Amino acid sequence: MPRVGLRPLAAALLAGAVAWAGIPVSVTSASSLHAQVADVITSKSPLLRLAAAEPEKAVNAAVVTAKGASVKGNKARTTFSLDLSSGVMAEVFTLADPYRVIIDLPDVTFHLPAGAGSKGDGLVSAFRYGLISDGKARIVLDTSAPVLIERAEMTPLKGTSVQLGLELVPTTPRIFGAGSGGSTNAQQATMTAKADDAALPPVAKPSDRVKPVIVIDPGHGGVDPGAISPSHVPEKKVVLAVAKKLQAHLEKSGAYDVRMTRVSDIFVPLDERVKISRKLAADLFISLHADAIAQKNFAQTVRGATVYTLSERASDEDARLMAEKENASDAIAGLQTAEMDDKGQVRNILIDLLQRETANFSADFSNSLVGRLRRTISLSRDPQKSAAFRVLRQSDTPSVLLELGYLSHAKDAKLMNTSAWQRKVAASITSAVDSYFSKRTARAP
Numbered sequence: 214m215p216r217v218g219l220r221p222l223a224a225a226l227l228a229g230a231v232a233w234a235g236i237p238v239s240v241t242s243a244s245s246l247h248a249q250v251a252d253v254i255t256s257k258s259p260l261l262r263l264a265a266a267e268p269e270k271a272v273n274a275a276v277v278t279a280k281g282a283s284v285k286g287n288k289a290r291t292t293f294s295l296d297l298s299s300g301v302m303a304e305v306f307t308l309a310d311p312y313r314v315i316i317d318l319p320d321v322t323f324h325l326p327a328g329a330g331s332k333g334d335g336l337v338s339a340f341r342y343g344l345i346s347d348g349k350a351r352i353v354l355d356t357s358a359p360v361l362i363e364r365a366e367m368t369p370l371k372g373t374s375v376q377l378g379l380e381l382v383p384t385t386p387r388i389f390g391a392g393s394g395g396s397t398n399a400q401q402a403t404m405t406a407k408a409d410d411a412a413l414p415p416v417a418k419p420s421d422r423v424k425p426v427i428v429i430d431p432g433h434g435g436v437d438p439g440a441i442s443p444s445h446v447p448e449k450k451v452v453l454a455v456a457k458k459l460q461a462h463l464e465k466s467g468a469y470d471v472r473m474t475r476v477s478d479i480f481v482p483l484d485e486r487v488k489i490s491r492k493l494a495a496d497l498f499i500s501l502h503a504d505a506i507a508q509k510n511f512a513q514t515v516r517g518a519t520v521y522t523l524s525e526r527a528s529d530e531d532a533r534l535m536a537e538k539e540n541a542s543d544a545i546a547g548l549q550t551a552e553m554d555d556k557g558q559v560r561n562i563l564i565d566l567l568q569r570e571t572a573n574f575s576a577d578f579s580n581s582l583v584g585r586l587r588r589t590i591s592l593s594r595d596p597q598k599s600a601a602f603r604v605l606r607q608s609d610t611p612s613v614l615l616e617l618g619y620l621s622h623a624k625d626a627k628l629m630n631t632s633a634w635q636r637k638v639a640a641s642i643t644s645a646v647d648s649y650f651s652k653r654t655a656r657a658p
């Protein structure tokens with residue numbers, strides 16, 4: 214993938230190895246970068262020079278905010294610009310399947326208007342932004358076709374402000390692909406957890422464990438907003454709010470050791486979520502999500518919660534599509550998709566006997582959960598389903614994925630965004646957890 218380091222250090226770029234925020238990036242197709250690098254070195258920003266001379270200072274600079282972003286253009290040329298309160302080091306690169314342009318920045322706080330990025334222009338169909346990991350922000354531009362980054366630069370504005378500008382032009386899939394061959398993508402490697410983790414032998418539960426360990430997994434986060442309501446409420450926000458209330462509820466009795474896969478608005482890769490659960494040898498894993506449907510004519514009739522468990526074959530076509538949608542989280546955040554196709558993994562785990570026992574426990578919990586939720590919130594027409602969700606791919610931990618409702622449904626969206634509703638759901642889930650563990654304890658020899 215052609216990468217452009219946005220700093221006037223052409224020599225270092227062309228030398229083939231640049232360290233950016235501690236991440237070594239090797240540029241193997243230097244010749245294809247000539248035009249872009251030429252543009253980069255014309256940048257006059259003094260802060261960019263500082264970044265080049267002392268990268269650490271630029272990365273650790275005082276809080277940098279993104280104050281505006283715009284996409285303008287047509288199918289022949291599209292400009293993306295981002296106004297920043299001060300100069301930072303940025304890294305820009307492209308990814309295929311689907312075609313995207315990724316802009317990596319240090320810890321930038323986004324102050325963009327609600328709904329920013331939901332509509333694109335020209336070659337850019339939409340864009341997303343947010344934290345990709347601790348202290349690192351990312352913007353993902355979805356492009357309708359393969360593009361070339363023809364120009365990338367930071368232009369000084371008033372005071373310390375700068376504008377990061379990208380000019381994209383269409384290219385052929387062949388030329389687009391040529392830039393990606395052989396380039397070592399160190400960052401992708403660290404962000405994409407190895408798929409084998411779930412198939413590893415179980416982490417032994419400590420024999421002195423006194424409390425069951427419960428992992429709560431609020432879906433999405435950071436650069437991946439998940440589903441979005443018509444009034445721009447993102448799924449990542451709703452599920453984090455419910456997760457925090459659920460944690461508080463579960464901890465109240467003192468009976469459980471409760472952990473979260475994320476506690477802030479940050480992106481966590483799917484396999485990382487599974488890994489967290491595995492490392493803790495969790496006794497129960499609860500993933501929280503909310504859905505939205507795109508078809509406007511159905512939006513006001515489809516609502517309610519659904520509990521999903523893992524299965525190789527989806528219980529129906531809607532469940533299969535749901536798993537596909539949730540499994541796309543890593544791609545949405547701009548991770549490589551090539552390494553993520555591992556249907557074989559799901560199958561391998563499913564034939565495992567251990568998994569069969571785990572699946573029975575997952576089904577038990579799903580029954581408890583649906584029973585409790587039925588008394589407090591509205592459920593979907595068919596509230597217990599199964600499909601191959603990556604995040605449920607756990608051989609030893611009973612796991613469910615709860616879709617709390619539909620952000621596309623006006624009433625569901627409104628309710629889900631209130632503390633009263635969130636507390637009610639947290640109480641119901643807690644009651645299902647109590648019932649599940651009381652049965653398991655009773656069964657134990």
Ligand SMILES: [Zn+2]
Binds near residue numbers: 433439539
């Ligand atoms: Zn989701």
